[in-house]
Amino acid sequence: MPLAESPTSESSVPPLHVTDLTKRYGKERAIDCVTFSAAAGDVVGIIGPNGAGKTTLLETVVGLLPAETGEVLWHGEPLPASQRRSALFYLPDGVRPYRDEATFQVLSFFAGVYRRSRAETADTIMSVGLRPVLDRRVHALSKGYNRRLLLALALLAPHPVLLMDEPFDGFDLRQTREIVGVIRNQAARGRTFILAIHQLVDAERICDRLILLAGGRVRGAGTLDELRAQTSLPAGSLEDIFLALT
Amino acid sequence: MHSPKTYSRQTAPLWPLLAKELREITSGQALWTMLLLLCPLIGYSFLQAVSLYGESSSAALQSPVLANSLSPLDGVLVPTLGSFYVAVTLLFPFVAIRALGQEKETGALRLLVQLPYRPSTLVSAKLAAVLAAWILASIPALSTLIVWRMLGGHLAAAETANLLFGHLVYGLLVGALALFSASIAESAATSAIIALAVTIGSWVLDFTVAGNPGLLSWFAQLSLSQTLRPFEQGLLSGGLVLGAACVIFGLIALSAVWLPPGVPPLSKLRRSLPWLVIVALMLSAAAQVRLTVDVAEDRRNSFPSADQKLLATLRLPLLVTVRLAPEDPRYADLQRNVLTKLERTMPNVSVTLAKARQGFSGGSSDESYGEVEYVYGTRSDISRSTSPREILPLIYGLAGVSPPSPTPGGEYPGYPLVARADAALFWFFGGLPLLIVLCWWWIRRPPSVDNFLA
Numbered sequence: 001m002p003l004a005e006s007p008t009s010e011s012s013v014p015p016l017h018v019t020d021l022t023k024r025y026g027k028e029r030a031i032d033c034v035t036f037s038a039a040a041g042d043v044v045g046i047i048g049p050n051g052a053g054k055t056t057l058l059e060t061v062v063g064l065l066p067a068e069t070g071e072v073l074w075h076g077e078p079l080p081a082s083q084r085r086s087a088l089f090y091l092p093d094g095v096r097p098y099r100d101e102a103t104f105q106v107l108s109f110f111a112g113v114y115r116r117s118r119a120e121t122a123d124t125i126m127s128v129g130l131r132p133v134l135d136r137r138v139h140a141l142s143k144g145y146n147r148r149l150l151l152a153l154a155l156l157a158p159h160p161v162l163l164m165d166e167p168f169d170g171f172d173l174r175q176t177r178e179i180v181g182v183i184r185n186q187a188a189r190g191r192t193f194i195l196a197i198h199q200l201v202d203a204e205r206i207c208d209r210l211i212l213l214a215g216g217r218v219r220g221a222g223t224l225d226e227l228r229a230q231t232s233l234p235a236g237s238l239e240d241i242f243l244a245l246t
Numbered sequence: 247m248h249s250p251k252t253y254s255r256q257t258a259p260l261w262p263l264l265a266k267e268l269r270e271i272t273s274g275q276a277l278w279t280m281l282l283l284l285c286p287l288i289g290y291s292f293l294q295a296v297s298l299y300g301e302s303s304s305a306a307l308q309s310p311v312l313a314n315s316l317s318p319l320d321g322v323l324v325p326t327l328g329s330f331y332v333a334v335t336l337l338f339p340f341v342a343i344r345a346l347g348q349e350k351e352t353g354a355l356r357l358l359v360q361l362p363y364r365p366s367t368l369v370s371a372k373l374a375a376v377l378a379a380w381i382l383a384s385i386p387a388l389s390t391l392i393v394w395r396m397l398g399g400h401l402a403a404a405e406t407a408n409l410l411f412g413h414l415v416y417g418l419l420v421g422a423l424a425l426f427s428a429s430i431a432e433s434a435a436t437s438a439i440i441a442l443a444v445t446i447g448s449w450v451l452d453f454t455v456a457g458n459p460g461l462l463s464w465f466a467q468l469s470l471s472q473t474l475r476p477f478e479q480g481l482l483s484g485g486l487v488l489g490a491a492c493v494i495f496g497l498i499a500l501s502a503v504w505l506p507p508g509v510p511p512l513s514k515l516r517r518s519l520p521w522l523v524i525v526a527l528m529l530s531a532a533a534q535v536r537l538t539v540d541v542a543e544d545r546r547n548s549f550p551s552a553d554q555k556l557l558a559t560l561r562l563p564l565l566v567t568v569r570l571a572p573e574d575p576r577y578a579d580l581q582r583n584v585l586t587k588l589e590r591t592m593p594n595v596s597v598t599l600a601k602a603r604q605g606f607s608g609g610s611s612d613e614s615y616g617e618v619e620y621v622y623g624t625r626s627d628i629s630r631s632t633s634p635r636e637i638l639p640l641i642y643g644l645a646g647v648s649p650p651s652p653t654p655g656g657e658y659p660g661y662p663l664v665a666r667a668d669a670a671l672f673w674f675f676g677g678l679p680l681l682i683v684l685c686w687w688w689i690r691r692p693p694s695v696d697n698f699l700a
Contacts, residue, residue: 063355064508085360097267097354100273102693105266112262113361134695153357 005117013194014039016088016161021070023053023060031216035068038161038209043183044192045207047200047242053195053216055093061194062090089148089157093165093196099139103130105147108139108186110156121156127182128152143170149180161192169200180206198234214246247502258362260371267345267375274344274679275378278686280337284330284386289674291329292390295322296397303662313660317544319405322394322479327413330387331474334380334417339441341379342424343464345372346505347434356507365502369425380414387413400661402543405480415490418449419470420445421684422497429504446471460463467521480542486555488532495582538590544658547587552650553638554591560645563594565621569614572599579632580618587634588641620644 014037021034038044046054059065061072063081072079074087080204098106107130111121125131128148133141141149147170154162168176169181183193183206197203203210210227212220220227220241228236231244267458271277299321306312346369349355358368388410395401420441427440448469466472474482499521503512540547548554566585570577577599589595619628620637620642629640642649 059508062360064359065619066508066513085362089360090356092353092356095353095357097351097352097357098270099348101269104696104698105269105693108698109266112265112522113258115257115259134698135693157360212524229332244445 010220015075016106017073017076018061018193019071019073021057021060022068022074022202023056023065024068027215031060031213034211034213034218035120035215036211036218036221038192040160040190040192040206041187041188043195043208045208045210046194046196046213047203047207047210047238048196048198048206048213050198052198052213054213055096055165056216057213058090058165058196058234059092060195087159088160088161088163090156091154091162091164091167093169095150096138096141097150097153101138102135102137102143104134106149107134107152107156110153114156114158116156124152124155127185128155129178135181144172144175147171148179151182154195156183157184160190161194163194163196164185165196166198167195168197168199178203178206200242212242212245219245252471261349262369263361263363263368263371265281265376268369268378269329269371271341271345271347271375271379272382272689274348276337276341276344277382280333280341280383280683281386281682283337284333284383285674285679285682287329287333288326288386288390289671289678289679292322292326293417293667293671295325296394296399296629296665303590303664305488306660306662307664311516311662313662314544314658316401316660316662317542318394318411318660318661319402319478319480319542322399323401326390327387327409330384330413330660330673331416331471333470334383334413334420335445336676338380338383338417338420338443339424339427339445340438341383342376342421342429343434343441345375346428346501347431350428350432351434355505365505366499369429369498369501369505373418373422373494374424375563379416382423384410384413384417386674389673389678393667394674397663397665397667399663401666404541408480408482408541409477411482412474415477415487416470416473417653418494419490420472421492422501426497426504427445429501438573447652448472455696476538479547480540480544481547482539482541484537484539485532485535488535489529492525492528492532495528496521499540514688529531536589540590541628544660547590548592549587549634549638550652552653553634556642556647556650556660557638558592560592560622560641560647561594562623562645563596564592564641566595567600567619567621568597569600569612569617569619576616576632583632584634584637645665 010113016038018037019035021031022029022195023031034057036044046057048054049120056057056065060070061084063072063084071082072081079087095205098109101109107121107125116124123223125134128151130145130152133145133170136145137148138149151164151167154164168179171179180202183195187193187208195203195207197207204224209223210221211218212227220229224238226240227238227241229236229246231241233240233244236244257535264394280282299316299318302312302316302321305314337643346355349358359365361368363371391406423444424437424441424586427444428434428437431437431440448471451466451469452471473486476486500518503517503521538547545551549557566588568577568580568585570580585595585597589597616630617628619626620640622641625644627640631637639649
């Protein structure tokens with residue numbers, strides 16, 4: 001099973017580099033010349049209010065939406081939209097897949113597709129805490145458990161880069177911390193996470209680097225410390241920084 | 247691209263995808279509701295057909311000549327399966343659309359298209375699930391065959407299998423059409439409207455323009471329901487089967503083009519055009535295939551075997567010029583009794599419909615109206631008959647061969663049966679629906695995770 005390479009083996013070129021990505025809906029630019037990179041093992045947060053263009057950005061990066069301009073580079077080479085699913089796996093928000101099937105059947109489907117062993121599948125189930133609802137049908141899952149199911153599906157996918165839209169939506173504080181631990185653990189093994197988050201507290205807690213998006217444009221990017229320096233707010237919270245930059 | 251760092255789509259096994267599609271289509275209510283509706287519908291049609299067949303048989307038992315015309319294919323199978331055809335036309339699109347429509351509506355499609363399968367593989371797996379659904383839906387129809395046998399009825403294996411095959415081809419056409427409509431529409435409701443517009447539109451074509459001349463006749467041939475006709479007449483037409491396979495292939499190819507979300511419609515249209523051209527070319531090639539097998543036990547679509555053998559040896563072109571209006575019933579008779587049989591038997595037959603100067607209903611100022619001219623080699627003759635008994639000797643005369651002596655025996659005996667199928671009502675209105683409900687419950691029961699975690 002090809003898994004993400006470890007951070008120690010990465011070259012100087014970031015695995016994922018997005019340049020000047022633009023997507024229009026009619027005359028409106030949903031995202032406008034967005035550029036960013038993600039290194040192996042990075043947890044990158046795309047931060048912005050509702051309507052900032054976070055979902056559009058993720059869907060354009062993975063090739064589910066066509067971009068007007070811009071490129072996605074994989075280890076420095078252009079990655080056409082049709083081939084992006086071999087490197088990137090995207091977990092959309094608001095999806096309740098295969099509602100009539102039991103949770104374990106959906107997991108079993110993904111595990112079968114990606115030839116995951118029983119041990120790997122069981123590990124994933126344990127890590128996201130799905131064990132109590134395995135026999136429950138997807139339509140009967142709570143919002144939180146549905147989110148855990150989606151997360152498990154993404155973790156079963158062997159792709160080196162996972163993009164997730166609002167991965168903490170539906171979780172309480174304790175659950176969020178649990179899932180942050182899972183993501184951190186995977187990132188430590190070299191997987192890259194790009195998370196679209198509108199809760200700034202969550203973003204501050206998990207992300208190594210942040211991309212502040214408003215009106216479809218990148219208003220700031222970097223680690224929290226870099227953003228503090230950029231805004232001259234040495235003790236500023238992400239909220240303060242966001243307000244200063246947008 | 248650094249291939250070791252990506253996931254290769256070639257490594258994905260097909261079985262999990264197929265199993266998922268089968269679970270999806272069987273877990274929905276649409277299939278089981280259709281099955282429950284089919285039980286009384288098919289059961290009642292069967293009861294009526296057996297009753298009418300029994301009445302005809304009562305008279306035929308007194309007269310062997312009447313018995314010759316009693317074929318279970320016409321008397322029981324075609325009318326019984328006719329109700330299955332209606333259900334497949336009106337209800338099956340809802341079952342097939344679910345295979346794709348629900349994933350679109352729940353957003354699961356955005357996960358599905360990221361899996362390491364080509365769009366064509368995804369759509370083919372869905373078509374396989376649709377085929378499985380059709381097989382399940384055909385259970386009430388298949389059970390009528392068993393009941394018919396239990397009543398003592400006769401079934402000819404070849405013509406029965408051919409008829410079932412025809413229904414399978416029609417079911418796959420409707421299924422592929424439903425998948426295509428689900429791939430182009432955003433919601434299941436819109437998909438259903440598109441699919442039903444085509445299936446019901448086919449009926450309209452049949453009722454309104456069939457039998458009309460020119461362009462309208464060409465339109466009538468596009469009707470989906472025309473697919474079943476030859477099978478119902480005991481014909482296995484290679485061209486028709488190939489043509490239907492081409493249309494199914496085309497619909498699946500187009501569905502694969504329209505499946506991925508995020509591709510602009512204009513781009514999908516551009517990608518569809520080559521497929522449309524390819525399918526058009528395949529259809530025109532399929533139309534050239536003249537291989538047709540008469541599988542009817544009574545050989546209604548063929549001349550007597552001695553004539554068949556002799557006609558097949560006449561290698562020169564036979565040119566037939568018909569001076570009849572296309573809507574003239576004599577033309578239909580001539581076609582059914584003579585022309586189509588000649589086309590299937592002789593290697594080189596060309597039929598031309600000469601422009602009739604006066605319609606058959608408007609009186610005839612043209613003396614030649616109603617004449618049919620036969621030209622074989624350098625000789626020609628004219629006849630007004632629509633009967634093979636007169637026309638075959640005429641052709642033999644033109645070819646300079648003696649008519650074959652009739653082969654004794656081998657005549658279709660007919661299968662009269664006076665039977666009542668009232669008891670079968672308990673099966674179609676009670677037993678079978680109960681079994682279906684039990685199966686539905688078994689499939690819907692809470693699944694066990696024991697094996698999964700073992």
